[in-house]
Amino acid sequence: MENGGRKAMHIHMDLAGSLPGFERGLETVTRDGDIQGVLVLSCAANDFPFFEMNLVLRTRPFTIFGGIFPSIVYGTRRFERGTIFVGLSRALKVVVIPSLSGEEMNLRKVLGSAALDSEGMKTMMLFVDRSSPNIGSLVDELTSTFGVGMNCLGGATGSPAMPQNPCLFSNDGLLDDAAILVLLDLESGIGVSHGWESIRGPYRVTESEGNVIRTLDWKPAFEVYRDVVETHSGRRFAEEGFWGVTRSYPLGVTKTAIEKVVRDPFDSGPDGSLSCMGDVPEGVFVDILHGRADDLITAAGRASTLANLAFQGSAKHRMILLMDCISRVQYLGNRFREEIQAIHHDRLPMLGACPIGQVGGGGKDPIEFHTKTAVVGVLERP
Template sequence: MEAAYCRTTGSEFHATLREFDTDPDVDGLLVLATPDGAFTPAAVDETLRELSTPVFGGLFPKVIYDGAAHADGAVVAGIDVEPTVETIATADEPLEADTDGDDETAFVFVDAYADDGDQFVQQLFNAYGVAYTYIGGGAGTFDGDRRHCLFTPDGLVGDAAVVAMVAAESTIGVEHGWTDIGGPFEITSADGRRLKTLDGQPAYDRYAAIIDAETDRTVTTETFAEIATSHPFGISRLGAERIVRDPFAVDDDGSLRCFGDLPEGEFVHVLQGDPETLVDAADRAHAAASEGARTDSAVITFDCLSRARYLDGDFDRELAALSQTANTIGALTIGEVANDGRGHLEYYNKTAVVGAIDGL
């Protein structure tokens, strides 16, 4: 895999795409771009459709290239195996399981603000199971601006998921490093990603009470965003780390909005982070991905933007842990998708994902 970073998203980006497209050694194009105003369907669709090489990717809050996170520009990577790109736009229709024995890794990018984002992931698992090693994340802007954010050969699309399956083995590391400080608390009312009541109380009130009880901090409308960044919810899985659900907004009725579904009737814990445990988790993720991987494997990482926001000044250490391998590229995502073939495919929050892909 050969990657290039385009500082501007105008003609340079288009020229880079066409350059890779004409490269006979390039059979697929992975695009990790920042949500610049230039990335609109009108601006890029024509170019995307003209490409003879299958293209896939997304717009993310930041992209990772050369050991740094960039809030602008785009990373374009030419890969040596031809991907099978599929767009999932409807959650109601089951995917046709059409597995090719050679396809072993699937890149999954989901519009983080899609109404059925979790269902897209569930559809993938229902169709393909652990036939693939999945790696990817939620695309979009952190400020909640809904826009077309997924690159496909047909253009830029939104409210969907794009899957690119490649015949390349990979190893995955998925870790978050968040730990329990309280729970379990019953989700007594929820609607998709909207947590209405917790233990029978308005979610915000109950959350504030838990934080008040378990920490030395007090949740107010002013402090909620900052506290929520450091105290997400965790959903239990047998024999696995909790699935983190990141609250990011409060509705007028006291509901909490999260990235990812919170099923009614289930239980959540309140987690807390520590820069050290999080950086250690990132390091473990890199180590897990690197274990058994070839030295020339392409390393791609997707780290949650909210981790970066939480770690703030310590994020450089996490980024360094994730980018230990040279030429690591990646993005800061809004939710992560990963599965190493040993469990259920999930849509994570606040998690660090590293993948080492052979022969890419």
């Protein structure tokens, strides 16, 4: 599957999800010889032998970056196997941040150095290993370093089916516990929306550590959450299990954006704590949210509209890059196709991934780590 777009841009999808298909994909999008780098979006179910893949990545003369996700999107279809390749001919700078969980990692120094070389760059992409504990700190430092003028989108790589496995593509091979920041000379517009609405709150986060909320208003966080969700849904955690009840009841953190920043609970602790995908700092206020499928689909369309309105480049030469949460896929089921169609504007080339967490922000909005959210980028086709 190929879409050449303008002459200087090449997009290819390999449906096989095999190492030979990966090599052919790289060859296809770099055939003209003017490609500066290749964005790779791949599925966790692909058959990639680790050592052989590392040899491929380390011996290519062009920059390679991207990640492995639960599923990917090409056109208006979602795939659980396969790889998308995008050849980019514009200037780019890639910063690999290794050992993200290490206490010695000085994010301010690393990102500050990247910012010094960012003149002329208009867009950032960020791919980060979902298992790294410092995702929140990294995203916060991005905003502190680059401000709100630089557009950014990306996602958390990896899959629940492949915990702790290398899930980032780089010229150093497959990486884990790392992040890849890419600065691009491309115009873009970013739209972020989720469609979840508050049913109870706000509650003050009185005790938390990283992504673990210990108390809300000094009461065990899970007890507060369970009582509200069971009353609203008429369902019981003891009967259906944690995921069976919680998938339609995320938390919303009050920040400066119009919509709350969503946090997806995934476990409860014996001490009554509540673990979420994404950090929840002490002192913030959270609501318990709920949503209907129609509202989520409408919100995804809104994210696409916002991205198109924010895009300042040529209307004739655009493409859509989306990061739409895998938990939205699980919640919407067969209706996720409607969400993709709501995002697809003007028959533009569209591709993306369904990560566990999304990164998005730009214009007047700070860069945030999101969950259960649609992040849509409209990018210039170079």
